[in-house]
Amino acid sequence: MTGSGHSLNFDLHEIGGRAIAAARLGVRGANPIVGAIVVDAAGRILAVGHHRGAGTAHAEADALAQLRADLDSGRIDIRDGNGPADWTMVVTLEPCNHTGRTGPCTHAIRDAGIGTIVYGAQDETGEAAGGAAWLAAQGRRVIAGSDVDPAWAAAARRANHRWFAARAAGRPFTSLHLAQTLDGRIAAPDGTSQWITGPASRHHSHGVRARADAILAGTGTILADDPRLTARLADGTDAHRQPLRVVMGHRDVPADAAVIGDGRFLHVRTRDPREALRELASVGVAHAMIEGGAAIAGAFLAADLIDEIWLYQAPMVLGGGRAVVVDLGIETLASAKRFEYDDVGEGAVQRCGDDVVLHLGPAPAEPAQPKN
Amino acid sequence: MTGSGHSLNFDLHEIGGRAIAAARLGVRGANPIVGAIVVDAAGRILAVGHHRGAGTAHAEADALAQLRADLDSGRIDIRDGNGPADWTMVVTLEPCNHTGRTGPCTHAIRDAGIGTIVYGAQDETGEAAGGAAWLAAQGRRVIAGSDVDPAWAAAARRANHRWFAARAAGRPFTSLHLAQTLDGRIAAPDGTSQWITGPASRHHSHGVRARADAILAGTGTILADDPRLTARLADGTDAHRQPLRVVMGHRDVPADAAVIGDGRFLHVRTRDPREALRELASVGVAHAMIEGGAAIAGAFLAADLIDEIWLYQAPMVLGGGRAVVVDLGIETLASAKRFEYDDVGEGAVQRCGDDVVLHLGPAPAEPAQPKN
Structure with missing residues (x-):
């Protein structure tokens, strides 16, 4: 399912589907439901995160916290050719680029050194938008899911279709x-x-x-x-x-x-x-x-x-x-x-x-x- | 939970509860839901049967069929002091004593040689009643659950309370x-x-x-x-x-x-x-x-x-x-x-x-x- 010159070392349909399933563990409300998965250079899943509702860690931060704990405990090894720069984060929604009750996910992803980011739905509205552009400007490889697997990107968007509608209406x-x-x-x-x-x-x-x-x-x-x-x-x-x-x-x-x-x-x-x-x-x-x-x-x-x-x-x-x-x-x-x-x-x-x-x-x- | 001089080599509260759980796998309709469990001399469960609806085997027959298959295949051994005469069938409803779409359960239990029968709810109404008395007359040890664990017998009756009500009203x-x-x-x-x-x-x-x-x-x-x-x-x-x-x-x-x-x-x-x-x-x-x-x-x-x-x-x-x-x-x-x-x-x-x-x-x- 890869195309448009974006080669990925895993099946986005499968990993992206798992990220949506992780998102669905959350709750609906002020924030969208979001899931994030980190995949290593061999295509193995290293961490699965999700957002648990307003005021709690965003899905990206949740996945990165797991990653950090597993690196600290030695459960995950960093080797040549398989370190954070070789890893990909698949996230169902474009990472946020603003400080709300939690810090910007874009900064957390940069600080963790993740090399590639694939996102599902685009955050067109409001103050949190622009995360993809910001990460690209930091030299990260940023891929819109719609360029690789449009069905997955559409499903990621559909998972929050009413949240987007409310946001767009400013209500x-x-x-x-x-x-x-x-x-x-x-x-x-x-x-x-x-x-x-x-x-x-x-x-x-x-x-x-x-x-x-x-x-x-x-x-x-x-x-x-x-x-x-x-x-x-x-x-x-x-x-x-x-x-x-x-x-x-x-x-x-x-x-x-x-x-x-x-x-x-x-x-x-x-x-x-x-x-x-x-x-x-x-x-x-x-x-x-x-x-x-x-x-x-x-x-x-x-x-x-x-x-x-x-x-x-x-x-x-x-x-x-x-x-x-x-x-x-x-x-x-x-x-x-x-x-x-x-x-x-x-x-x-x-x-x-x-x-x-x-x-x-x-x-x-x-x-x-x-x-x- | 044994009393009234009825000694059982297993906990009727537990085994009886499992028999009700088995009954609940059935469907409601023309027939009551019924579960039956056969326990050996050491208190181990040998077979768990349930009734699957009008026209299919009664719970007792279902359990006995499993028993027969396991005896035939050697999965269950008959030893001195642990044969059918030493076994107990726990059934949530008094075994039926008449031939409907299937044969009388009382005869099947006698033919299988089961020594002790413990039943939950009594079948007071209609042509199928009298199973306990018939089995006792055949020399089997027949125990009303209400004499040993009244709470279990009440729960067994409650599982079919509307079926009993319909039967009593002849509707x-x-x-x-x-x-x-x-x-x-x-x-x-x-x-x-x-x-x-x-x-x-x-x-x-x-x-x-x-x-x-x-x-x-x-x-x-x-x-x-x-x-x-x-x-x-x-x-x-x-x-x-x-x-x-x-x-x-x-x-x-x-x-x-x-x-x-x-x-x-x-x-x-x-x-x-x-x-x-x-x-x-x-x-x-x-x-x-x-x-x-x-x-x-x-x-x-x-x-x-x-x-x-x-x-x-x-x-x-x-x-x-x-x-x-x-x-x-x-x-x-x-x-x-x-x-x-x-x-x-x-x-x-x-x-x-x-x-x-x-x-x-x-x-x-x-x-x-x-x-x-």
């Missing part, structure tokens, strides 16, 4: 929380709703909250349930990292509402999800969890502004009551909002106490295909 | 088929519904059809969709074994309806699910698949007449349209119909093409507890 990545009965109800006809899902599901969703920069609920939910919208640990105490609490809608939030709490709270007076996300982006939110209820979920889904869904499904049937999602304005099956089960992280389907947790992302508009 | 075991969007819709507002789930899900549900003795749909479904209700193979041709096709409801079935087909068809002119099941039992149906639509599903669920659910969930959202289940008459959450994810067979949750398949059964009225 946060969004996670939608849905918790329902088997028949898609979130409350009985008399309004009772606590609890449909069990403690294990609620604990899982607090883990998503703790990863997000903001958690958003509608004024209807605030007035009906008076939730705190904090991320809590299994013992009920607050998690160390807390999202910004956001209420969306025109109605006033009562002065004694639990959501106001310590004041790390924002009221976005709009029913337009685009406007709400714009406001969140302006205060630095890169990952927003959309908590509900049904009208808010419907508004974000109708606007194609949901990037992943966590669906908690309790083993019960109501046959009536409040539906999980309303007001999409869809008339016919061909216009349904289409998703795909997403096995990134813990898997697309898992048992969670007495419930099941399903993880999905929007289906790409077009099937993955080589671009050339 | 078929029922499997409910539901195929929906993430938000519990089976058709868009304009009525379009083909296809919500994909070919892999439809193929899976045809496998359930092929195991059932009857498949039942309401007159509404017949008039709207004109389905054939046959069990079909992946290539679209008819499966060898076909269920009786049943239409339920007061409205007439058109003379040219596809469901009439070759005439192996029954119109049950009632809206009462109990009456429909009574009629099915009277024509020898032991396992009925309830195909739909929403009103039929609701009627059976409201009457607590569903013994397992196969829920096919497509990765799409409609936000409106026809709900999967209606008319349960439930007003408050405490009255919700409660189920539990059931890992019998293929597992409680599985990917199926682009969809997810969930398998559930009704939650027992009371938690499993030792009876003594």
Whole structure:
């Protein structure tokens, strides 16, 4: 599968596929999922790294840290003709070239002395772009995967297609929380709703909250349930990292509402999800969890502004009551909002106490295909 | 865990638990799930059998067949003090004492010379009962698990609690088929519904059809969709074994309806699910698949007449349209119909093409507890 004069001493289709599989061990959110593999001069894999979410080491740094540990312990030997300059790093996304919560990957790769870099998706947007050019200017051999194996580069891009879309639109990545009965109800006809899902599901969703920069609920939910919208640990105490609490809608939030709490709270007076996300982006939110209820979920889904869904499904049937999602304005099956089960992280389907947790992302508009 | 003077040379809690785990490899339907384990005089497991569904060998026969093969090949030696008379069969359900599609297990156990039989749940109902007494009359040592490890016997009974309930009521075991969007819709507002789930899900549900003795749909479904209700193979041709096709409801079935087909068809002119099941039992149906639509599903669920659910969930959202289940008459959450994810067979949750398949059964009225 090599071409365009780029000779590689390994099969990029295979190694690149493994790098995407490593990326899929991560979590979705503020950052893309990324995998990185270092291959030696004989085509053997020396290290496999992946990114574990915002604030943790990038995939390149993760792989290089493993490499360093194995060199220090003597598990990997450097020999003539098979040292870092002869090694290749295959990374699913162009290495970043800026200092965020972690240092630039481009510098880490240069410092490690890696000779060749092959990247999958290009980072066209934002402050982290330009890594490939920077490394090339440092005298490294830098190869765009699209020049060697366009199908692999397209798959690498597809793995983060919604992250790229959110980035391009300058809006946060969004996670939608849905918790329902088997028949898609979130409350009985008399309004009772606590609890449909069990403690294990609620604990899982607090883990998503703790990863997000903001958690958003509608004024209807605030007035009906008076939730705190904090991320809590299994013992009920607050998690160390807390999202910004956001209420969306025109109605006033009562002065004694639990959501106001310590004041790390924002009221976005709009029913337009685009406007709400714009406001969140302006205060630095890169990952927003959309908590509900049904009208808010419907508004974000109708606007194609949901990037992943966590669906908690309790083993019960109501046959009536409040539906999980309303007001999409869809008339016919061909216009349904289409998703795909997403096995990134813990898997697309898992048992969670007495419930099941399903993880999905929007289906790409077009099937993955080589671009050339 | 031995008591009441029944000494066993193995831990019934452990071996019995393994027998239940073996039972859970089976499928639900006309027959109960059953596991059987043969243990030698030293407490070692010689064979583990399970029942694979109506028409196949019972668990005891499955274990004995393995034993015979291992004796024939010399993998198991018979020595003084460690022959069949010194061996024990642990079986999760009292061995049957009648000839159905297969011969009586009691005779097979006697013929194999097994000295001791320990059974979990007792078969109080129907023509297959009395196996324990028959074996005791043949001079075998027969031990009711409830006398030694009541918790194990209760768990063995619980594994088939709905099968026992159906048997006690003299009605078929029922499997409910539901195929929906993430938000519990089976058709868009304009009525379009083909296809919500994909070919892999439809193929899976045809496998359930092929195991059932009857498949039942309401007159509404017949008039709207004109389905054939046959069990079909992946290539679209008819499966060898076909269920009786049943239409339920007061409205007439058109003379040219596809469901009439070759005439192996029954119109049950009632809206009462109990009456429909009574009629099915009277024509020898032991396992009925309830195909739909929403009103039929609701009627059976409201009457607590569903013994397992196969829920096919497509990765799409409609936000409106026809709900999967209606008319349960439930007003408050405490009255919700409660189920539990059931890992019998293929597992409680599985990917199926682009969809997810969930398998559930009704939650027992009371938690499993030792009876003594």
